[in-house]
Amino acid sequence: MLKITPYFGIIVLIVSLGGIFYPKLGYFLLLVFASLMIVAPFRGRWFCGNLCPRGSFVDFWLAPLSRKLKIPDFFRSMWLRVPVFVLLMGFMIFRIINTEGIVDRIGMVFVTLCILTTSVAILFGVIIAPRAWCSFCPMGTLQRAMGGKRYQLKMDAGRCIDCGRCQKVCPMQLPVNEILEKPDCIKCGRCIEACPKQALSF
Template sequence: MLNITRYLWVLVLIVTLGGLWYPYLGYVMAVVMLTLMITAVFRGRWFCGNLCPRGSFNDFVLNKISRKKNIPGVLRSLWVRVPLFILIMSLMIYRVSIVFATRNMFEKIGVILVSMCIVTTVAAILLGGYYNSRAWCTVCPMGTAQRIIGGDRYQLKMAHDLCIDCKKCEKICPMELTVRDIGNNPDCIKCGRCVEACPKDALYF
């Protein structure tokens, strides 16, 4: 996790609230989407754990009120995640196609991006408020895209001979992953909290 990570949640408020009056703020969403697609090629879901504004919101704001129930396994299923990705992306492309080449096109596209941010933020609050605050991140379309693009990149490694099976790493993992088997888990968000929590320095990237 980067030093700036804990402050990025402010961007969620700026876009979801400020975007109601100034739609061009929606283009922050476009920048975020483009950036995460690029980083995914090299580091998989690293963006989710280090630069994602909503991930920061989930960790440092939503986590304070979350009931912290275990994330349902169904949210991890690609049978749910891929169709959701296709649905949301299709709706966005369709809405953009309607306003394309019309008057005030860029402002209208901004409205579309802001509305998408609002809808997904509400979904994140509902899921994260009841389950683990990162519940949305397990089903997030952008997280799924990063998994598909580079889920096998920049994997967490473990020196098994040093591990004392204290499970501190798993208790602190925001994605509720089984860290001992994480070498092949493309949904690791590379936040590094498990590495910091390990008393034996058995984990590393």
């Protein structure tokens, strides 16, 4: 995680609330799409753990209000993720087609998408866990598909004492010290910092 990551959450509020009065702010989402598409083929979901404004918002702004329960396995399942991806992308494209190319109307499509998805993220973030939405967010699913096998977390099994600290700090609630591929790892590095035996690295 970058030192600046916790501050990116403010962008969610600026786009969601400011965009109601100034729809062009919605175009910021295009920068988000472009950035994650560039990063994902090389580092998987690195964008989610380091640059995403909503990821920062749920981790650092919403977390104090969260019940921090276990994220249901169904949220990670492709049976949920693929339909959510198709529905949200279809909804966005349909609405853009109906804007007749008017700049502010297109901006408002992005603003409403941001408000809708942020509302769902806040709801699940409070009643379940901060990163519950990130388990099935279409942009997370897309990054996983593009580079889920890239930049994998490595574990030195000889050093691990099975203390469980890495799993406790993992915002995605992954089985950190199991030798498995973790395509939904957001490369935040918190498990590496928490490990007392320096058993984890990228």
